Amino acid sequence: MKVEIDAFSGFRVYPSKGKLFVRGDSKVFRFASSKNSSLFLQRKNPRKIAWTQVYRRMHKKGITEEVAKKRSRRTVKHQRGIVGADLATIAARRNQTAAVRNQQRISAIAKAKTEKKEKESKKAKPARAPVASGPRVSKQQMKGGKGGR
């Protein structure tokens, strides 16, 4: 059982109710009652007839409930875990006391300083590799630019 929609008023047409009209251009119109079909055949514009769904939608009658629902949805925010840090780690970090954080900072600084000293000794050798690739890229770009133009 399929409940159709009236072509004029937007009402629901249940089976065995109303009429079906096929116009000369093969367009099908369903009417829920003789009131709808009569007005349609009189070529009335449903947008001007106050009790039709078309009119109500146009003049925004009775839609305030739907609009309110949409607004409430937007304000609610959910805390979600990210790929790198799930909810537990986020909560743990948020709940850390200032003292704990300070200690972490100090230890991290100390670590970084020791690591830096080690790196400076090793930096002399691998430094050439990244520097050499730099000018290569720029030369290619220059060649490509000329070829393009």
Place this chain on the structure above:
Amino acid sequence: MIGLKSTLNVGEVLYPFYVLTQLTKFMQVIDNSGALLIECVNVLKQKVNNGWGSVGDEIVCVVKRARPVSAATQASTTAVKVRRGDVRRAVIVRTKKSVRRPDGRFIRFDDNAAVLLNNKREMLGTRIGGVVSADLRMKGWGKIVSLAPKVV
């Protein structure tokens, strides 16, 4: 509700004769047999012969207006070309009077239309252009329904 063929309640549509005057009803032809407008002369029904026909009824008709038949098309035997003044049979496929479906719905078209047949209940044309009522299938005109581009 439905019971037997209740031709009284189901759309009595085309009247070949009005009660007093001998007016006859015109219909469009929607196949490619060459006829354009036909006039209903008699409605062939076994039991009731009151002159009213509905969708799926066979009628005898006179071709009032037909497409001009040129010599070239006469040579080709693709379709039997019908001329003005021919008396042929036809089956009603669309009616302006609403027809009741078994589910209780009423269907009404914007005009009256028919498809030409020969005496053996076979179609004369090869194609149908336009909407056709689905009541035809119930009355046994499955071939017409299958040829129609749209069935309502």
